[in-house]
Amino acid sequence: MDLLASSSAKISWLWVLTHIVAPGLVLSGLYTYLTDPLKRVPGPFIAKFTGAWMLYIDLSGQRSATVHRLHKSYGPAVRVGPSEVCFASPAALKEIYGANSKYLKAPVYDSLGFRSTFTTRNRDEYRGMKKRIVPSFSSTSISEIEPIVHRQLDLLVKSFDKRVDQPLDVLPWFRMLALGVVGEGFADDSFGGLENETLPELLNHIDEVFPVLWTKWMFPLTTAILEYVPLKSIQSFLQAAPKFKKYCSDAYQKYLATHNPSDHHDLIARMVNEQKELQKKGEILPFHVTDDGIVQELTNLMFAGTDTTGTTLTYLFWELARHPEWILRLREEINEALQGQDTFSYHEISEFPVLDAVIQEILRVRPAGPGGLPRFTPEEGAVVDGVALPGRVIISCQAMSSQREPTIFEDPDRFNPQRWLDGEKNGNADMMREQILVFGKGARACLGRRLATMELKCAAATVARRYNVKIGSPTTDNDMEMTDHFVLIPKGGKCLLELSRA
Ligand code: HEM
Numbered sequence: 001m002d003l004l005a006s007s008s009a010k011i012s013w014l015w016v017l018t019h020i021v022a023p024g025l026v027l028s029g030l031y032t033y034l035t036d037p038l039k040r041v042p043g044p045f046i047a048k049f050t051g052a053w054m055l056y057i058d059l060s061g062q063r064s065a066t067v068h069r070l071h072k073s074y075g076p077a078v079r080v081g082p083s084e085v086c087f088a089s090p091a092a093l094k095e096i097y098g099a100n101s102k103y104l105k106a107p108v109y110d111s112l113g114f115r116s117t118f119t120t121r122n123r124d125e126y127r128g129m130k131k132r133i134v135p136s137f138s139s140t141s142i143s144e145i146e147p148i149v150h151r152q153l154d155l156l157v158k159s160f161d162k163r164v165d166q167p168l169d170v171l172p173w174f175r176m177l178a179l180g181v182v183g184e185g186f187a188d189d190s191f192g193g194l195e196n197e198t199l200p201e202l203l204n205h206i207d208e209v210f211p212v213l214w215t216k217w218m219f220p221l222t223t224a225i226l227e228y229v230p231l232k233s234i235q236s237f238l239q240a241a242p243k244f245k246k247y248c249s250d251a252y253q254k255y256l257a258t259h260n261p262s263d264h265h266d267l268i269a270r271m272v273n274e275q276k277e278l279q280k281k282g283e284i285l286p287f288h289v290t291d292d293g294i295v296q297e298l299t300n301l302m303f304a305g306t307d308t309t310g311t312t313l314t315y316l317f318w319e320l321a322r323h324p325e326w327i328l329r330l331r332e333e334i335n336e337a338l339q340g341q342d343t344f345s346y347h348e349i350s351e352f353p354v355l356d357a358v359i360q361e362i363l364r365v366r367p368a369g370p371g372g373l374p375r376f377t378p379e380e381g382a383v384v385d386g387v388a389l390p391g392r393v394i395i396s397c398q399a400m401s402s403q404r405e406p407t408i409f410e411d412p413d414r415f416n417p418q419r420w421l422d423g424e425k426n427g428n429a430d431m432m433r434e435q436i437l438v439f440g441k442g443a444r445a446c447l448g449r450r451l452a453t454m455e456l457k458c459a460a461a462t463v464a465r466r467y468n469v470k471i472g473s474p475t476t477d478n479d480m481e482m483t484d485h486f487v488l489i490p491k492g493g494k495c496l497l498e499l500s501r502a
Contacts, residue, residue, distance in 0.1 A: 042075060
């Protein structure tokens with residue numbers, strides 16, 4: 001009797017499975033497929049169902065290279081997840097990032113650093129934050145930072161002089177230069193890298209900040225569990241973001257102890273003065289002028305201005321080592337104009353054509369931010385480059401693809417500054433510049449662009465004038481393969497070159 005009952009129970013479960021569950025799943029899959037508003041957007045089959053495959057690619061640092069390959073196979077619009085589409089066309093660039101864009105930053109920005117101007121998605125909160133830091137990026141403010149750039153470059157050259165004619169990993173040196181500039185320029189603390197010729201611990205934490213915040217955002221449960229795992233390496237990894245922030249918090253406290261903000265007009269002084277004004281009026285402080293808000297803004301500026309500029313300079317001198325004719329042309333241009341003058345101001349060199357072409361080309365072919373800048377479609381949906389999208393779809397263009405558009409850049413993977421010199425003569429330069437996304441575009445474009453350009457040009461002129469550069473190890477080209485975790489990172493984590501006095 002019992003046997004009969006259990007076998008009839010088995011039959012009925014099997015029956016339910018084959019007659020109800022399986023057809024139900026097939027029908028619901030079919031319904032999802034037929035009603036899927038993105039079904040006509042080409043892409044890998046798996047992307048219709050999940051974006052998880054992209055997480056793996058993201059973690060391996062291959063996102064921008066993979067999306068670039070997908071565009072080559074599928075065309076200018078590629079679906080990479082159930083509600084994520086990547087674009088690569090001039091029309092999409094204009095639509096998504098152009099003036100008066102209706103697309104807000106996507107939620108992933110919550111994990112791209114501390115709460116600050118860069119990460120804020122809400123339009124009104126963003127306006128308040130931006131208003132407060134914009135004056136620090138005016139041409140007057142940038143010219144006030146210029147002496148810091150030259151001072152840091154003097155230190156760099158002193159260190160390089162001691163290390164000529166031998167293989168040298170230039171990556172940490174250019175990172176220390178970049179950190180020194182933004183550190184002293186915004187937080188009144190260079191963090192001592194080039195002064196002590198030692199990589200500040202802060203730079204090791206910067207490396208880990210993005211992966212930590214990103215892991216927390218993507219896998220909150222796993223991260224919560226990891227917090228209880230008593231392994232030193234895991235705990236140190238998880239603590240990277242607070243440790244990094246602590247350096248900026250200490251610099252802020254040191255500034256307050258040594259300056260009277262009302263006598264100054266730098267970034268910290270302006271924020272603290274606004275804080276005091278509001279306190280005097282008895283008003284509630286918005287987050288961005290609280291002490292914590294100020295420290296978070298400073299922390300993000302260190303993040304935004306260090307590896308971007310440091311990595312660009314590293315890639316530049318690697319490309320110059322591979323194309324020595326360009327370092328010679330650069331030196332010739334500078335020496336001819338400066339006529340034996342030892343020092344120079346940015347104003348004197350900023351318009352040099354070869355220097356300008358070399359910098360534009362390195363930013364094009366080795367963009368410090370190669371990947372997509374994700375935005376969100378509004379609730380009512382949108383049409384991007386002829387593709388109809390429902391609301392809340394993540395859309396993006398990436399510098400890696402727009403800056404390698406073969407119809408605009410001949411032989412797009414090659415470092416060839418000549419294309420910019422020719423472009424200025426034949427009138428194509430503006431069209432080429434339209435494709436450049438390395439600093440973003442539109443209302444959310446990089447506020448540090450002017451500062452970064454000044455720093456890149458001064459550093460390129462100083463170093464190219466003084467040294468010849470060659471590849472320092474048979475592994476260098478392999479080490480310099482591009483990987484990215486939002487910011488470009490050489491795969492090998494180093495760049496061995498050999499400098500010799502010119
Ligand atoms: C080669 C150097 C640099 C590159 C390639 C670069 C790239 C970018 C990009 C692509 C964005 C826009 C991100 C988006 O739309 O999602 C951005 C935003 C930003 N960058 Fe840079 N950046 C560089 C240097 C700097 C420096 C030196 C600073 C200042 C310390 C800085 C500060 C900022 C800020 C504050 C924003 C946020 C702008 C906003 O949302 O209004 N950047 N940067």
